[in-house]
Amino acid sequence: MDFLVKFASAFMGVFQLGGQQFMGWVTGIIPTILMLLIMMNAVIALIGDERIEVVAKVCTSNPILRYAVLPWISAFMLGNPMALSMGKFMPEFYKPSYYAAASYHCHTNSGIFPHINPSEILIYLGIAQGVTALGLDATPLALRYMLVGFVANFISGWATDFTTAFVQKQQGIQLSKELKTH
C-alpha cells in the first residue's frame, strides 16, 4: 500500500512539475512576446512587401549586402520562412548561399526580435530563462546573439559560395552567376 501511495504521488508530481514549468513560461514569456508580435506584425503590414523588394534588388551586388544586410532586413521584415523568398532576386549560383545566411539570420536575431521566428524561439528563451533565473538581465545575451550572428552568418553565407563551386564541379553542373531578367 505504501508503495502504491508513493508511486501515485510521484506520478502526479511529474505533471505538477510540468505544469509549474508551463505556468512559468506562459506568464513570463507570452505577454511580452505577444505585445512585440502585434507591434511588429502591424509595422510590417503598414510598410508593405513592395518596398522590401526594392531594397532586395539593390542588395544583390556584393557579398556583404548579400549575406549580411539583405538577410538581416528580410528576417526582420518578413520573418521565418518568408525571409528566404528574397533569394529570388539572386542569380542561381548565389541562392544556396543566401539561404545559408538568411536561415541563420532567422535564428540569431530572434533574441531581440522574437517575431522573426516565434515557433523556434525556445532555443533562445530556454537559455535566456536560465540566465534570468539567476537574477541577470538577458538583454546583453540577446544583443550579442544578434551581433555575433551578423558576423557569423555572413561567414556562413560566404563560405557557401565556395562549397557551391565545389559541389558544382562534383556534380558537373554549372549554375549561372548572371541575374536572370524576367
Add this chain to the structure above:
Amino acid sequence: MAEYRAIRVEKGSGGFGGPLTIQGTEQKNKVMYITGGGVAPEILDKIVELSGLEPVNGFKTSCPEDQLALVIIDCGGTLRCGLYPKKRIPTININPVGKAGPLAQYIKEDIYVSGVTNATIALADGSAAPVEAAPVEEAAPAPEKKGGIDTSKKLSEQMAENGKGNALAKIGLGAGKVVATFNQAARDAVQTCITTLLPFMGFVSLLIGIINGTGFGNFFSTLLQPLLGNFVGLLILGIVCSIPGLSAILGPGAVISQILGGIMGAEIAAGRISPTLALVGLFALNCHAACDFIPVGLGLAEAETETVEVGVVSVMYSRFITSWVRVLIAFVASIGLYAAA
C-alpha cells in the same frame, strides 16, 4: 450592352486569400461597395474600368444578390468580411484582414481576398489596361436604371458627390485602416501563440516535468553536463550536430535544439552551468539550423531544379565547415558576458 472582362485580384501587403478571378456576366454585372460609410474606395475606379462591371453603393441602396459579381468592403474583421463569402459572393476587403470575426470559417482563399490595392488588380489575361476612354463609353449607355444608381453621370462625378475628395473622409478611412491593421496584427499574433508557442511550451514542459520528476534529470544532466557545461563540449556538440546528413535529421521544428536549450537553461538556473556559456550554447545548439528545410527554402527563392540539387549538398557542407567557426566566434564574443556572476 457593356462588355465584361475577367479581372484578376491578388492580395496586397499583409492581406489574405485570392487570387480571385472575377468575370461579369449579363446577369451578374454589379460590383457593390460597402466602404467608409458610402465613400467609394480607391480601387473601385480601376475595377470598374477593367471589368466593365456596374458600381453600386451598398450604403445608399441595395442590389439583388444574384446580380452581384463582386463585393468590396473595408471591414476590420468584425462581421462584413464573412457575410458575403458565406453567400459565396466574391469579396474584396481593402483592409488586410484574414479569417476573422464570427463568420471566419467562411472566409476562404477561393472567395475572399484582402489588403487589395490598385497595384494588385489586373486583367486576367495579363494584357495591359484598356485605354482611358473605353470605360466611359461602356458605363454611359447602360440601359436600365436599377437600384437607384445614376448611370447618366460619370463615375468621377458620382464620387465627388459621394465625398471621395473630402479630407475628413480620407482621414477617417486612413485611421480605420491603421486600426484594422493593428487589429489583424493582434489576431495573427494571438493565433501564433495558440497554434505554435503554447503547444510547444506544453510539450517541452511535460518533458521537463518527466525529466525532473522521475529523477531522470540528474542522470540526464550528468550525461549531458560534459557536453553542455564547457566550451570544448559545446564545440564538439556543434560540429557533430552539423555533420551533413545528420544535420538534416536533427532539423525539423528545431525540436532537438529547443529541448537542449530548455535543458541548458535549467542547468544555468540551477547553477550547474556558468551563464557565461549561454552565448556559446546558443550557437552550438543551432549549428544545423534549417538543414532540413533547404529544398523548401530554395523553392521559396524560386530556384531551379539544378540549383536545388547543388544547394542541398552545398549548404550542408558549408554548415559543417563553418560550425566550429561560429562557436569559436561566440566564445571570443562571450568575454565579459556575465563575468561577475
